[in-house]
Amino acid sequence: MSSYTQSIQNLMSELARLPGIGMRSAERIAFHLLKQPPDEAMKLAEAIRDVKTRIRHCSACYNLTEQDPCSICADPSRDQGVVCIVEQPKDLLALEATGLYRGVYHVLLGRISPLEGVEPGDLTIDPLMRRLASGAVREIIMGTNPNMEGDGTALFVQSLIGGRFPGVQITRLARGLPSGSNIEYANKNILADAISGRQRM
């Protein structure tokens, strides 16, 4: 590596800091970029700059957006009284892809994880409480991930809301057997959720 110029070394060490890219891949990408025509290679630099300068969090729901408020919050046909709480913008995208939900969202930007040092103050829980204080929200849907940390985060937020805004109804996404699956192949947790979350036929 000592024979590379300083700028090639800089590029490789920056690339190697990306997730899933080791030193060998960084070297390969760096030399690929060196071989490209300047305007081709600069597209990558411009894409990185665009994403860091244009994209920000919606001031209402913390979704990623190029306009504030985001297109979901600004949509008059969406029900502002129903707020689905999710951990990350990609969870919001997955729910939006169903095309079934007509409420709005609140993105926590993470989940409470004592092991990783993520505390309630690191999430967007305070802005959520301010949103609820406006009185416009009548239902909260917990859409955190159905695992230990997601459930723990949902319980924490639920107890906060229950204590301060008892008039707000709190629901959670139904869980259970995926359509098209077989009961014999479902794991124990899914079956347990399916039984406890059973619905009247």
Ligand SMILES: [Zn+2]
């Ligand atoms: Zn928004």
